[in-house]
Amino acid sequence: MKMTPSASLLLLLLLGLCQAHPLQEEGGQGEEEEEEVPDTMDMTSRILTSNNATDEMLLEGDLLAPKTRNAMTCWSQSCLWRKASNGYVMIPFTMSGAFTSWERQKIDRGMKAFHSSTCIRFVPRQNEYDYISVENRGGCFSALGRTGGRQVLSLNKQGCLYHGIIQHEINHALGFQHEQTRSDRDYYVRINWQNIDPNMAYNFYKKNTNNLNTPYDYSSIMHYGRTAFSIQHGRDSITPIPNANVQIGQRQGMSYWDIMRINLLYGC
Ligand SMILES: [Zn+2]
Secondary structure: OOOOHHHHHHHHHHHHHHHHOOOOOOOOOOOOOOOOOOOOOOHHHHHHHHOOOOOOOEEOOOEEOOOOOOHHHHHOHHHOOOEOOOOOEEEEEEEOOOOOHHHHHHHHHHHHHHHHHOOEEEEEOOOOOOEEEEEOOOOEEEOOOOOOOEEEEEEOOOOOOOHHHHHHHHHHHHOOOOHHHOOOHHHOEEEOHHHEOHHHHHHHOOOOOOOOOOOOOOOOOOOOOOOOOEOOOOOOOEEEOOOOOOOOOOOOOOOHHHHHHHHHHOOO
């Protein structure tokens, strides 16, 4: 097929849009929790879309590549945030001045959700060595667990300031990986490798995760949506088994087991 340059460009743009909005059709039955959410794109798509432009080295779409150690070892105590004598896990943070007060409120609300259900407490940094620096960088991403020193948690103003995404990235910073990379995931989901760009296949590799004796959780906020990284428009990269109709990739907020795992991991 021969096309004029402008037609090719248009096609490229359209393809780009398909890639960027692969889950519109399944995003949900009007379950948007917040009025400002403009469409029904699910959280995974939103994160991946927001991250298309980033020049950070990202794993699985939104995990910062560890510079000093393998992320799989992150379940050792050294990658966790420490519990203070008052029984709370105090996590110091700073917030970039690039955020407006309204945007700060959104982030604050995301953090408060951890306060109300776990022993995690986010506190403004005084002079602590280890802390989370919340910044408006080119995407939604975080390091895995506590890395030591300043660690960036990026929430791009345009694409990441949604309650579910904020919680998802914070959960990474607490040490949690994506649900579908769990060591036992093959019993619960099928990865459709034929629908995944081979260069992106590493995003679906299993990890040696500590599952804390908790069940596989389709409703986890850490679970990818079913067409994440799919190169076949509308086709699943992840299919729940045996029931393919189970919903995955929700973005409303932490599930029962998401909360339970934080409490288990940190001994809340
Ligand atoms: Zn993630």
